[in-house]
Amino acid sequence: MEEDDIEQPPASEPTLDEAIETQINRMAGCARLGKWMVLLLLLAGGAFYLFSYLPSHIMVTPPEVRSKSTMEDLTVAMGYYRTEYNQFPLPAPIDKIKDASMRSRGGIFGALLAQDDKLNPRKIKFVDLPLAKERKRGLYEDQGEWVLVDSWGEMYYLALDTNEDNRIQNPEPEGPKSPPFLSASMIVYSSGPDRDPKTWEDNVCSWR
Numbered sequence: 001m002e003e004d005d006i007e008q009p010p011a012s013e014p015t016l017d018e019a020i021e022t023q024i025n026r027m028a029g030c031a032r033l034g035k036w037m038v039l040l041l042l043l044a045g046g047a048f049y050l051f052s053y054l055p056s057h058i059m060v061t062p063p064e065v066r067s068k069s070t071m072e073d074l075t076v077a078m079g080y081y082r083t084e085y086n087q088f089p090l091p092a093p094i095d096k097i098k099d100a101s102m103r104s105r106g107g108i109f110g111a112l113l114a115q116d117d118k119l120n121p122r123k124i125k126f127v128d129l130p131l132a133k134e135r136k137r138g139l140y141e142d143q144g145e146w147v148l149v150d151s152w153g154e155m156y157y158l159a160l161d162t163n164e165d166n167r168i169q170n171p172e173p174e175g176p177k178s179p180p181f182l183s184a185s186m187i188v189y190s191s192g193p194d195r196d197p198k199t200w201e202d203n204v205c206s207w208r
Contacts, residue, residue: 063151077127104156109146
């Protein structure tokens with residue numbers, strides 16, 4: 001008789017004690033998993049509570065970052081305006097010999113905000129700028145004109161490439177990291193926390 005023909009004894013079924021032990025092990029594993037889930041939920045809840053109730057001065061965006069963001073919004077808006085009208089939002093005549101330099105107030109904002117029918121006849125709003133609080137970081141009206149100020153209450157400095165040579169003279173003193181000209185159609189800078197445009201160490205600039 002061949003070995004394959006020999007009837008093999010049936011596999012023994014687990015005893016009651018073994019079945020109970022297996023069930024206990026499963027329950028212990030579920031309990032451990034449940035503890036980890038509870039721990040994770042507690043950690044997530046604690047993090048939410050912490051970030052919700054941190055002192056406001058810790059969560060506030062630095063003023064330099066806010067001013068830089070306003071410069072970026074203004075530069076993008078100016079680019080959209082030029083794409084739409086093929087010119088800068090300046091009243092005629094525009095000097096084609098040298099670039100235009102100005103402070104951040106006047107008709108340029110009426111045009112970008114769709115409030116000037118002559119400079120923006122299609123009534124396109126090119127930018128949303130915040131209203132200033134206590135005349136800081138945003139727009140306020142002065143004698144019928146919009147004025148845009150930085151985080152320290154000072155108007156920005158703007159230069160526009162009105163002579164269309166694709167470059168603007170760098171207002172920063174020339175140095176290893178400061179070329180004489182900047183390749184841009186518009187530049188903006190703020191005089192920074194000390195409100196002095198001549199101290200370039202703290203000035204906030206659109207090109208760097």
